[in-house]
Amino acid sequence: MSATRLLVLGVVRGYGRAHGYLIGNDLMSWGAGEWANVKWGSIYHALKQLTKDGHLLDHAVPPGRTDYEITPRGDAEHGRLLRDALRRPETRPDLLAAGLALLPSLTRADAVGLLEQRLAALETRRAAARAQAEGWRGPAHVAELHGLWEHAAAGGADWTRGLLDRLRGGAYPMAGEPGSPGDPGSWGRLKLE
Template identity: 70%
Template sequence: MSATRLLVLGVVRGYGRVHGYRVGADLLSWGAGEWANVKWGSIYHALRQATRAGLLRVHDDVPGRTDYELTERGLAEFRRLLRDALRQPQPRPDLIGAALALLPALPRPEALALLQERLAALEQRREKAQAQLDGWTDPPHVRELFGLWEAGAAAGIEWTRGLIERLTDGAYPMAGEPGSPGRPGSWNVP
């Protein structure tokens, strides 16, 4: 799964119809260059790939400018990528970062359910790492790897529980709620 693809589809969805420069400017202003390794080239590559895959529709009615709009297939792909990124813990933080950047696209109950799935997966990961840590004998230094995995899962559990609590308490306007940026085409072009 590609964090860049998720982010690009999410920004296009947010605006409804937008040119590539705006997609890139938004992503880079969010710091995605650092936490998701998004670069100008990868943004335009993702736009071209998504267009070829039928996820985006191209509009070139303004000379020298190409605008993009999600197709129905693109919307379905965006939703799938967002849900998977939220529910499935990954070793790299770019996918959860992308999911968090686009979190308001989900209704609150769905986001909470997906985070519960993430929490269960992290708890299983922590238990497995702890069992490996407890049972490992030779070579002894490899235990550090299992300790790292256990500590990472434990931190993920703590953070996920906190986010679940914040969302349960009403933090952040989510899709379908007043003030939410989660409706397709609801972002204002500056």
């Protein structure tokens, strides 16, 4: 899965209709170039591919600008990608980062449910890494990899528990709640730097 694809769909969905420069400017101002390896070229490539795949509609706006609008198919793809980014722990952090950037697109109950799945997967991963380390019979230094994986899973589980606590406590306006930036077309009222 591509973090850029998720982020582009999320920004277009958030604004309701947006042009490539606005999308790119927002993502770059969020630092997505650092945490999701988003580049200007990858944004425009994603826009073209998402349009070709029927996830976005393009609208020519004189003089020479193209605006994009999410389709029902694109909204479903956004939801699928976002849910996968939050529920599945991956080695690379870019997908989780993209999911967190778009977290308010979900209802509070959905976000909590997905993060509970993530927590369970991380606990399973931590136990598996511990078992691998304890049963390791190869070169001793290679066992450090299993220790690293156990430590990473434990840290991810601790962080996920904290986010779950914050969400359960009412942190962040989520989709359907007053002031949420997660509803389609709601970003028009936001002042994004």
